[in-house]
Amino acid sequence: MHKEHTLTKNQQIIFDLIDKSPEPMKAYSILFNVQKKGIKAPLQVYRALDKLVEIGKIHKIESRNAFIACHNSSCQVSKATAFSICEICEKVTEISSASLSKYLANFKDKDGMKYSKYNLEFFGLCKKCR
Amino acid sequence: MHKEHTLTKNQQIIFDLIDKSPEPMKAYSILFNVQKKGIKAPLQVYRALDKLVEIGKIHKIESRNAFIACHNSSCQVSKATAFSICEICEKVTEISSASLSKYLANFKDKDGMKYSKYNLEFFGLCKKCR
DNA sequence: ATTTAGATTGTTATAATATAACACTATGTA
DNA sequence: TACATAGTGTTATATTATAACAATCTAAAT
Numbered sequence: 001m002h003k004e005h006t007l008t009k010n011q012q013i014i015f016d017l018i019d020k021s022p023e024p025m026k027a028y029s030i031l032f033n034v035q036k037k038g039i040k041a042p043l044q045v046y047r048a049l050d051k052l053v054e055i056g057k058i059h060k061i062e063s064r065n066a067f068i069a070c071h072n073s074s075c076q077v078s079k080a081t082a083f084s085i086c087e088i089c090e091k092v093t094e095i096s097s098a099s100l101s102k103y104l105a106n107f108k109d110k111d112g113m114k115y116s117k118y119n120l121e122f123f124g125l126c127k128k129c130r
Numbered sequence: 131m132h133k134e135h136t137l138t139k140n141q142q143i144i145f146d147l148i149d150k151s152p153e154p155m156k157a158y159s160i161l162f163n164v165q166k167k168g169i170k171a172p173l174q175v176y177r178a179l180d181k182l183v184e185i186g187k188i189h190k191i192e193s194r195n196a197f198i199a200c201h202n203s204s205c206q207v208s209k210a211t212a213f214s215i216c217e218i219c220e221k222v223t224e225i226s227s228a229s230l231s232k233y234l235a236n237f238k239d240k241d242g243m244k245y246s247k248y249n250l251e252f253f254g255l256c257k258k259c260r
Numbered sequence: 261a262t263t264t265a266g267a268t269t270g271t272t273a274t275a276a277t278a279t280a281a282c283a284c285t286a287t288g289t290a
Numbered sequence: 291t292a293c294a295t296a297g298t299g300t301t302a303t304a305t306t307a308t309a310a311c312a313a314t315c316t317a318a319a320t
Contacts, residue, residue, distance in 0.1 A: 008286095008297060027277065041300065046278065051297090062192035063249065065277065065306095079253070084239055095239055103233055104250075109214055109225055115252035119193065122237075122245035123209070138268065138315090157306065171271065176307065181268090195277095195306065 024066030154196030
């Protein structure tokens with residue numbers, strides 16, 4: 001359905017790191033972790049992050065300036081994202097709910113406008129922190 | 131229903147500026163604009179912004195690192211926000227839809243968890259830019 | 261009126277996040 | 291081969307945000 005993107009070396013290194021991380025990673029934390037692999041400058045990280053976001057392999061958690069691997073097989077290229085964020089432990093979970101995405105994709109604002117692109121962040125306490 | 135907060139001098143100056151602005155304002159743009167009123171340092175701005183966000187007089191547009199006055203009379207203290215953002219002209223509009231807020235407040239994730247606090251940003255093209 | 265607790269202020273310094281500009285290199289395709 | 295496009299490496303810098311500390315204001319309770 002969609003083009004498979006072959007990741008470049010930097011993109012792969014950075015994706016692997018984020019994908020293995022149990023929590024969202026911040027750009028400079030990523031930088032610190034990949035310096036031993038030859039990625040030395042912030043821009044190298046940000047460029048890879050931009051591309052990975054663009055092709056849907058990772059998502060940016062806007063309220064946290066952090067990045068998480070996409071674990072929702074249906075949103076590889078999607079820009080329609082939803083997350084829950086624990087306000088205590090900062091655990092972030094991607095929400096993949098067909099009814100939610102359907103509702104939001106069909107939502108019309110007061111001008112009758114629909115939006116296929118959105119980002120939704122829910123805040124609360126996760127199971128463990130409740 | 132809710133406590134009226136009397137704004138302090140700095141808070142009032144900064145709120146007035148944001149409230150008059152037709153578009154979201156960034157912190158350092160706010161700083162530049164209030165320097166003639168004696169607010170000289172970033173922290174003075176950020177502290178007022180934090181408080182204004184906390185009491186619901188303004189909202190932060192997370193994807194833009196910018197602040198907009200609340201024009202939704204029902205969300206003075208609310209943390210349940212929704213916006214549409216034009217990807218060309220960057221116009222931001224707060225969405226106040228009873229059905230949307232009802233849907234989101236009642237949304238349950240796969241653990242059955244509900245969230246009273248959320249932020250939703252829709253992206254698309256506004257009327258003028260379409 | 262005085263005390264006191266909490267919020268707010270002013271200030272300097274610094275941390276954290278992100279991009280500009282430019283020359284160079286790899287990769288795929290005509 | 292040669293051309294276009296995307297990616298790289300690098301230095302410098304812009305932008306966004308917070309730490310720490312002393313001083314001041316404000317409201318409520320003596």
